[in-house]
Amino acid sequence: MSKKAFIFDLDGVIVDTAKYHFLAWQKIAKSLNINFTHEDNELLKGVSRVRSLDIILGLGNVQATQEQKDQWLIQKNEDYLSYLVDMDESEVLPGVLKILKLLKDKNQGIALGSASKNARPILEKTGVLSYFDVIVDGNDVSNAKPDPEVFLKAAQLLNIDPKNSIVFEDSVAGIQAANIAEMVSVGIGEETILHEADHIFKDFTQIETSFIEELIG
Ligand code: BG6
Ligand code: MG
Numbered sequence: 001m002s003k004k005a006f007i008f009d010l011d012g013v014i015v016d017t018a019k020y021h022f023l024a025w026q027k028i029a030k031s032l033n034i035n036f037t038h039e040d041n042e043l044l045k046g047v048s049r050v051r052s053l054d055i056i057l058g059l060g061n062v063q064a065t066q067e068q069k070d071q072w073l074i075q076k077n078e079d080y081l082s083y084l085v086d087m088d089e090s091e092v093l094p095g096v097l098k099i100l101k102l103l104k105d106k107n108q109g110i111a112l113g114s115a116s117k118n119a120r121p122i123l124e125k126t127g128v129l130s131y132f133d134v135i136v137d138g139n140d141v142s143n144a145k146p147d148p149e150v151f152l153k154a155a156q157l158l159n160i161d162p163k164n165s166i167v168f169e170d171s172v173a174g175i176q177a178a179n180i181a182e183m184v185s186v187g188i189g190e191e192t193i194l195h196e197a198d199h200i201f202k203d204f205t206q207i208e209t210s211f212i213e214e215l216i217g
Contacts, residue, residue, distance in 0.1 A: 002217050005158045005165035006103050007151050007178075010114035010137075012045060012170035013188050015091045015126055020083035024076050025056060034060030042193060046171030048115050048144040049073055081118070087125045095204025100131045102212055109133055111154035113167065115144055134158050145173040148181035155183070166215050172196070184215065 012018040022041045029036035040059055044052045053073055057064060064072075103110050111134040112119060119137035123129040134157040136150050143149040155165045167178035170189045175197045178185035186201065187194030194200050201207050 002164070003107065003109060003160065004216055005109040005111060005155045005160035006215075007111045007113040007154045007165055007167045007183070009046065009167070009169045009171065009174050010112060010116055010119050010122065013168050014093060014096055014112075014128065015087075015122060016093055017084070017091070017122065018045060018170070020080055021052075023083065024080040025052065027079055028053075028072050028076050029056050029060070032057075032060060032062055034062060042172070046115055046145045046169070046173035046177075048138060049077065049117070051144055077118075084118070084122065084125065087122065089127045092126050092128060093204060095207065097128070099204055099207060099212065100128065102209060104131060106212075106216060108216060109158035109160050111158055112136065113150045113154045114138065115141075115150065145171065146176035146180065148177045148183075151177055151181045151183060155181075169197070170194075 008014055011021060021044065022038070025044065026036055034056060036056060036059060043055055047055065050073065053069060100110065110132050112123065112132050114137045117138040119135065123132065134154055136154045136157065141149045141153065151165065151167055152162060155162050162181050162183050165183040166186060167174070167183050168186045168188055169175050169178060172193060175185045175187055175194055179196060185197045186199045187197030188201055188203060191200050
């Protein structure tokens, strides 16, 4: 049995935090009279905090000074963190633990590859931190998805070739990053949105043990 790198995105893949990012951004958008919909939110998935704000300001054609932007970024994160205060194991998305346990049993490399700077406390609060051999998050990379830096770094730290790496992602930018890195891309979500992925599942409950075993080879 070979050893592969299984790299997981965080928000919207391991935990259901995408909804909290949306609520926090919506508050900022509302205060600036910008119409910000669920559809617009797809553009923000996998994208850094700084870039997300620029996208929202662009939607409303709002110009701002760096000082104002810094203030909104702080506000957004404080509001986002307020949703995480009571976070616990119950926020781990259905089926995720089963796959993590399977990969551990099969002695595979497990990494986190996330744009979030809040990744570690979220993994701790939800009780899944110990599954990860390697964590690469928004504090470790300078190029945001669809740049493959975050996934390449994760594979490198696991000492596994990108070609032997598999990425689980819910964002278009993340699927593109995995494809650019020549990794196997597994989309978690809607087929209409994630059609560039090599494989697509609605959620982790749809992933059979045999699929993971085939990936391991
Ligand atoms: C990504 C999310 O995982 O992390 C984005 O999909 C988010 O929506 C980004 O903006 C940065 O997260 P954070 O926690 O550092 O603001
Ligand atoms: Mg995500």
